Amino acid sequence: MAVEQKGWDRNQMAARAAEELEDGMYVNLGIGIPTLVANYVGDKDITLQSENGMLGMGPFPYEGEEDADLINAGKQTITELNRTSYFDSATSFAMIRGGKIAAAILGAMEVAENGDLANWMIPKKLVKGMGGAMDLVAGVGRVVVVMDHTNKAGESKVLKACTLPLTGKGVVDRIITNLGVLDVVPGGLKIVQLADGISEDELRASTEATIVN
Amino acid sequence: MKKVYANATEALDGLLKDGMLIAAGGFGLSGIPELLIAAIRDSGVKDLTVASNNAGVDDFGLGLLLQTRQVKKMISSYVGENAEFMRQYLSGELELEFNPQGTLAERMRAGGAGIPGFYTKTGVGTVIAEGKPVMEFDGQEYILERGIVADLSIVKAWKADDTGNLIFRKTARNFNPPAAMCGKVCVAEVEEIVPRGSIDPDHIHLPGIYVHRIIQGPHEKRIEQRTTRKREEA
Secondary structure, three states, X not given: OOOOOOOOOHHHHHHHHHOOOOOOOEEEEOOOHHHHHHXXXXXXXXXXXXXXXXXXXXXXXXXXXXXXXXXXXXXXXXXXXXXXEEOOHHHHHHHHHOOOXXXXXXXXXXXXXXXXXXXXXXXXXXXXXXXXHHHHHHHXXXXXXXXXXXXXXXXXXXXXXXXXXXXXXXXXXXEEOOOEEEEEEOOEEEEEEEOOOOOHHHHHHOXXXXXXX | OOXXXXXXXXHOXXXXXXXXXXEEOOEOOEOOOHHHHHHHHHHOOOOEEEEOOOOOEOOEOOHHHHHOOOEEEEEEOOOOOOHHHHHHHHOOOOEEEEOOHHHHHHHHHHHHOOOOEEEEOOOOOOHHHOOOOEEEEOOEEEEEEEOOOEOEEEEEEEEEEOOOOEEOOHXXXXXXXXXXXXXXXXXXXXXXXXXXXXXXXXXXXXXXXXXXXXXXXXXXXOOOEOOOEOOOOO
8 A cells, every 4th residue: 555655756766866977977776666766867877886886877678688797786687888897896895995986875664863873674573784874984985865754654764863773874975855854063963955835843743853943 | 746536525624624614615505515414414423514605406516515514604695595594593492693795795704804803884874883893984884794714615617627617607616715715725616627728818707826626527416496587489
């Protein structure tokens, strides 16, 4: 059953996240809504990194042109561009850890007001692993989280403190949700923008984290 | 010294021991040493520790060694596509050490480069940091991670010459170079072995010094998630 969601939908959140990207940036996009961000970069010259060893990730191949040797970090078949380069996993994470990737746009299960991020495991549930998420949040220049503001039960996912095991401590710079845009600042979160049709009171009511002016 | 062997079983002859540590290349099912994995299954060697980013799927790649219970422990960053893996892990039959993906790659690279440990910011303040020494550099915390030196490396490349120089293809390169570097012995399977001199030395991705034995395919090269787009109508 589809849950009625207030504010921005998935594509609007992705479009808002695309505004974070500047011409010339090398960027890593996570799985889910972040993947959609690539559809909204417009004329900006953005190079997408796939952490399994590629800069310059292209779109999905045409049917019949899939190549087992050419996949993204989500293991989906993709294509190369005329700017593409390939490299090994150690080199890939050297550029991530070394701060050469300007930004990562990632999904999250929980974010806290101090920038803590949890997006890799729920205790006692299926543990799949962190993949490259811990390396990305620790290494890239700027971490932007895109996620629903609340869970299916209507509880805030923007918290005073994360309850789930962390992916990174104090790593998030900006949070984009269906209700708006928030920045991690000293003392809590600062409202940057409200989503279409959302009042500040509505955003505050759905946010457990401290909001500072 | 002759590096080219007739098949995977011959290439692994004398190299397998119960309880050994094997580093394997590949990401998902891309660039995995599928022939060597099948030969390791057929050998019956057991109690293996395998360092590999993923664990294959139930019936292909490292999943084959899980089905036969030949693996005691996996060192991986993501194991989501393997139901048998999850069953054995949740029932306590299989040990699992999660490593962040970049930490695993660097542990292999460092081990092969004679670096026993390195400091990284990855995992600071998370469960990954538990029990690991912390050091502060320039006001920031880092944790100590160990280099991996494997008893055996198994990797997949696109082309080799008969001296073991390797060329990889597209994103199938992934963990193969660092995995190859960290092994005391490295066996590579390739799609084509070409005569020495036929690869431009400037185009070699991994020098043959890291590669001790080589075999040639054929490979299945299975695709895990086939995603496509429609051609626009004319």
